[in-house]
Amino acid sequence: MQVTETLNDGLKRGYAITVTAAELDAKVVEKLSEAQPEIEMKGFRKGKVPLPLLRKQFGQRLLGEAMQESIDGAMSEHFEKSGDRPAMQPEVKMTNEDWKEGDDVQVEMSYEALPEVPELDFSGVKVERLVVKADDASVDEALANLAETAQDFKDRKKGSKAKDGDQVVFDFVGKVDGEAFEGGSAEDYPLVLGSGSFIPGFEEQLVGVKAGEEKQVEVSFPDDYGAPNLKGKAATFDCTIKAVKEPVAAEIDDELAKKFGAEDLAALKAQIAERLEAEYQGAARQVMKRNLLDTLDGMVSFDLPPSLVEAEAKQIAHQLYHEEHPEDQGHDHGEIEPTDEHKSLAERRVRLGLLLAELGQQAKVEVTDAEMTQAIMNQARQYPGQERQFFDFVRQNQQMQQQMRAPIFEDKVIDHIVDQAEVTDKEVSKDELQKAVEALEEDDA
Known part of the structure; x- marks a missing residue:
């Protein structure tokens, strides 16, 4: 040979x-x-x-x-x-x-061929890590939002008309062709107007009703309605309005805390503060990571495989096209020619990707089975009721596994670099952190 x-x-x-x-x-x-x-x-x-x-x-x-x-x-x-x-x-x-x-x-x-990646000394690299504490105002704001989600309803003044967002308590009897149908009647039913709980057109006709009023609602069941005998049928509902109630935020007290699984209000506040600081820490990490990648990008220079740059530029151009044209759901829009800006961004991504891959290999960074399982479970929660199917799909799909493994690997390499760098914590306000995050989003736009 x-x-x-x-x-x-x-x-x-x-x-x-x-x-x-x-x-x-x-x-x-x-x-x-x-x-x-x-x-x-x-x-x-x-x-x-x-x-x-x-x-x-x-x-x-x-x-x-x-x-x-x-x-x-x-x-x-x-x-x-x-x-x-x-x-x-x-x-x-x-x-x-x-x-x-x-x-x-x-x-x-x-x-x-993949290029030779030069060795780097990270001991002189300076990293600034933003730190935000959860102040009382932020905790109180989060508490108020929780109280709104746990809202109650109280009776409006006698004679008040129901508005969108109000709760109407009523009896009703549904009929098709003048005959009551099974499952079409209820007593003391609490319906929040605008919630979309009933078939289209029903709730809108209850806007403006008063307690004690009789109201006949006329609607048609959708063609794709679950009960075959009601699909597309015109129906009337004879409604007796018993109460009209307005939404009120729940009281911020120990009872509210118990609704959310906390022992008392103080414990709930502590949980909220912990959650907020975890969110701030995640946002601060993204800012630190971007700044570190900017630093690394300026420290290295090596030849890049043209095929990788071209493929990445096309992917960037394609992704941005769909972000700018959300109405175009298909992929029959023809070839999208990458711009110089796309190519420049592609070169940065390929360069940093090769650098991080090399650094991870040198440091023997590995993504464990436990880390992959946790990542799959986290993503599976986005598909309620189909978690097991999603889990099995990922386990049988090597490309999907690689897509999920890549960001975990990258984050572990970033942690490895940060461990060797000179890190300075800088305490900032929530607004300052928000501005830093928005600056990242503008750079990505």
Whole structure:
């Protein structure tokens, strides 16, 4: 087998690989010899079928396997000896397309090699970490929001008309073609107007009703309604309004705290403060991470594989197109040509991605099974009732696993760098942190 270099330009590599007919023949014989002890054939005992007969029977089929294994072996040996790591799957093609049995196999292999990433000393890197404490005002604001979500309702003044957001307590009897239907009646039913709990058009007709009033509501069931006997049917509901109530925020006291699983109001405030500071810490980390990546980007310079940059630029252009055109849900919009700005951002991402991958490899950073399981479970919560299906889908999808593993790996490498850098904590206000986060979003826009 012969491997000859045909191209060495920057990161681009090209090689001509020749697998001789004799090598292929030897590979076929090797395969037949390995299989011989287990083969039975009429007229011969198991394992005693002569090789020439086996060759006649199976040789043609094994020739293709031998060819592929020989080429794969040559490529593996080349990468092991050269130390090259291809940026993407190497392009491999036969150059003697008129090949026939007995000929040498000639193959052309081309790829872009990953660059050598220079070693960095992080001891002189300075990192500023923003720290925000949860002040009383922030805790009180969060408490007020919780009280609104736990709202109660109290009777409006006698004669008041129901408004959107009010709770109407009423009896009703639903009829289709003048006959009451099963499940269409209730007493003392509490309905919040505007909640969308009832079929379309129902709640709007109760806006303006008063306690003690009789009201007939006319609606049509949707064509996709769950009960087959009611699909698309016109219906009337005879309603007797018993009470009209306005929403009121719950009292901020120990009882509210217990509704949210806390022992008392003081414990609830402590929980809120802890949650707020965790949110602030997460936002501050994003700011610190961006600033650190900016620093790293300025510390290194090396050649980038053009194919990786081009693929990343196209992905950026495609993503931004859909963000700017949310109405275009398909992918039949044709080719989106990346701009110079897209290419510049792609170069930064590829450079930092290669740098972090190299640093992680040097530091032996690994994503554990426990970390992956936790990440999958966190994302599965976005699909209530389908958590198990999502979990199984990810477990069977290597590409999805890689997409979820990548940010975990990156964060662990960032932590590794921060551990070696000079870190200074800077206490700031919530508003100052918010401005820093908004600045990141503007840079991403």
